[in-house]
Amino acid sequence: MATLWYGGKVRPLTGADVVEEAVVTENGIICDIGNEDELRTCWHGLFSREVNLAGGVMYPGFTDSHLHMIGHGEKLLKLDVSEMTSIEEVTEALKQKAARTPYGSWILAEGFNENLYEGARVPDRTVLDNVSTDHPIMLTRVCRHAMVTNSFGLQLADIHAGVTSPAGGRIERDSSGEPTGYLHDQAQELLKKVLPKVDRGYVQKAMQVSLKDLHRKGITGIHTEDLFYYHDPADTLTLFYDLFQGAQKMRVELLVHHEALEAVQQVKQEHPWVRLNTMKLFADGALGGRTALLSAPYADDPSSTGVAIHTQEGMDQLIRKARRYGMPAAIHVIGDGALEMALDSIEAYPAPQGTRDRLIHLQVTRKDLRERMKKLPVVLDLQPRFVVSDFPWVTDRLGEERMKDSFAWKTLLEEEIRCAGGSDAPIEPVDPLLGIHAAVMRKLPHENHDGWQPEQKLTVTEALRLFTAGAAEAVSAEHTRGTIEKGKCADFTILSEDLYDVPPDEWEARCSVEKTVVDDTVVYERRKQKDSLS
Template sequence: MKRKWTPYADLVITNAKIYTVDLTIPEIQNGNYDFTIIQNGFVAVKDGKIIGVGEGLDKSFIGEETIVNDVKGKTVIPGLMDSHMHAMFAAMDLANVPLKDCTSLDQMVSLLKERASSVASDKWIKGTAFNELQFTDGKKPTKEILDSISTTNPIFVKRTCCHVIVANSKALELAGVTKNSPNPDGGIIGHDANGELDGWLYENSAMDLIEKVFPPLSEDELVSSIEQIGKYMNSVGLTSVIDCNMTWDCMRSYLEALKQNKLTYRDNMMFYLDKAVGDIPYHLNRIYEMACVTGFGNDMLKMNGIKVTLDGIPATGTAYMRKNYMHMPETRGYTTITPEEMTQVCEYAAKYNWQVGVHTIGDACMDVCLEAFEKGGLVKDNLKNRNYLIHAVFPHEDMLPKFKKMNVPVTLQPTIMGTMGEESLLDEVNKELNQPAGWYFKNGIICGGSTDFPVVDCNPFVGMSKAVTRLHLDGKVHGAEHRISAKQALIMWTMNSAYFSNDEEKLGSIEVGKLADLVVIDQPILEIDGEKIADTKVLETYLSGKKVYEKK
């Protein structure tokens, strides 16, 4: 039996310090970060939306059935939003061997051996998130190292960046990869000094040679994984994400999770222009044929745009830079598709009303993408389509005219400064410039907060802390002039991130009329030392006024 409608709130949160983030996007671009802070206030929620917010307590919102939650002076913030991640990938990785905490090759091998000893001799073994840059022994995995674990189990491990995998002989055999196999378009098959396979496969088209023969999860398994990863993301305050590199199976599984009421975060799906699946003419035809374009869906699940991976990462020399690398002086990286192809994608996106988000780590790659945005006809429609750069970690002053002309936003991942260890591979200029949130704020460019999860942990408070302190993995502060305030950091994961999913009128702040995505945290993050922001604990998370997480 349905509950009778009443004029009272369903939920009232009281006795709260409230960081409203009640700013507009133009205000933020013009340098106004002074949102309203309510020292002792309330938030009233009805039918999933905020119907009241203010100082003290307005008892007129409270009826017999209203849930009243006294948070006893704790801080309430808007539901947090990650503007670039791979939630589905993280969900799928739950069944794999976690390697992110390994500090040596031996430790990594030990974990893989442990898994091999517990499964059948022909079962696939996948490890995730290794990072040889944090190995204290200076070693890195190879085909031979993985062969020493098993020659009958196909084994492969994915680097933390998700741009490289290393496979053993059995996995390479099943994938049909030999030392004479040609490099796939946009990727590289690694070889040692003698021309033999070393097991390393760079970028998606090469990695997919292995991953396409890896046994896929069933739809039921994917739905279960979505439910599990949602519980974790809610526990760190996330209520909305932009989820990249979606396959058809992933999209269908998300729809099924929504039908089964197992989706506890708003998922904005990015259709992936994957070179492993087809060439650019093939993808242009897909863009033309797809009816579910940007904005199709509802507040819980919708199509957000097209994701393009235009270059790689600095650690492997695949990010496309203006200058050659110090650790790989023979190269400055490359783009996975040509500038002309990138322009074609932008032309089709503009014609058929798609938003485009492009992975651009190298500064030369940023040049290519900004040029493609301009040539591809995205200038006049950019305020609507909001085409943006993902990562964009090495901007230069000569790029500003294009950023300004086209109103191009960027989504950064400050957590990476404290986990990847790439500063040792960068020249002094780029070492100081890396992940410059302050540069973007100073120049009025919308800068979203994100993590690239599972590349690094999706906890937004760690990212906020790194953006405020710029403390890197080497224990040093690089680029102190690009620090931002705690207010700006909170804006990155709220209003600014809402902009990337065209949701700033619905989400990103605590204001009447907006969806009631709310997070109760244990400390006032605007009033504490920047490093301590990372220690923030979420006490409760609400999605449309419904509690989806409570700390036990």
């Protein structure tokens, strides 16, 4: 028996001006869409359930094309300093945490952003030593490509003046050659390896709180990369399989870090909600810590072009590894130097037939590189919220001329390159409405300006499609997901008001998530109401 969804507005996203009245679903599939009266006549006597949208607006289910589900849950569980605007505020929060932490136990905090602090000063070991010398401290930067530790942490990790920076990473040093405690990219692994082992229960709890929050934000699908960072990769995969059972529904696409690929094979299975089809690797770091790989030096540091995580030969080997497993690759690329390396590799070793490689972040995209991407089966995995986090300081990093090819989302769409939208949570807030707003307005709601690079603003339809149809294309699922059409999955995000009718700066206040629907099942409802049964 079928379900009728009625009493509101339906935005199928098959075109900017397409609006329907009602949808019919059955067994998790969209069966019909159109005028409510006509659907009632056509399906007379076949409805076992009717769901009143109560004036709300139905969209295709929002999908986050790039996040870290466990990391998002972890952020919800531990000290988060990402909104703090001074080193003093951060250190005070750390001191309060230290007062509650047993002697010798680690203090872990997440999200520092020196660009919010006076003088853009990065905290170092001396700052953290003033917090505590009785606890090792790990303070992770908002981008997760850098972290700071105190003297206790350096001692445990055996990081001293005689230790060289590892390949693909950098240990910052003072004028005497002593480590400052600031570690970039692969150098972070020196500290991470001495952390206490994360147990299964911790990972499980992080996943549970994350899923609840994702549903609350209207998210019906995620593309997440977690298996390499917590506990044991194979057992973490088992936790994913165990979590998504029964009513706990979410369409989960797992990106598997290349170092975890072998480990998960022993437990990999066909699962109704969890798929492993893509291998993940990193080409460079991030612009904030000047570790994104550029083709020319940083404008504010002419001595550096950033960090290449792999040599070209090393990247080629990893792409060949993905192909041996029959997988496309998902490559973290921020700088144009890293993008050039990634394109060299995937051009030399093409993606398997019927799949698409994924290039994640893509903040600097030279025209010649865009021309190459147009010829490839690739999807560009964009994070619109980066624009409100990285401006205005990113102009200092890149310089005015290079900015013309940076954060250029409108240009990418106009050149008909496939694009998807994600949050990179916990780096940025997971709420898709914030990402959609950033793509449309290129500023925060309270800011009184025309937006950063206003010529690159997207339309509401373009921004919505990043988090719906574009995300489906990233996993070659555009025939079953991403729009509200006959034969596609019954995954919906229902908002209280229409994003097309409400000024974007008022979305956060007025456009609340009323229902999240996965596979015809309401997995979140803001206001419980009794559906009518025939």
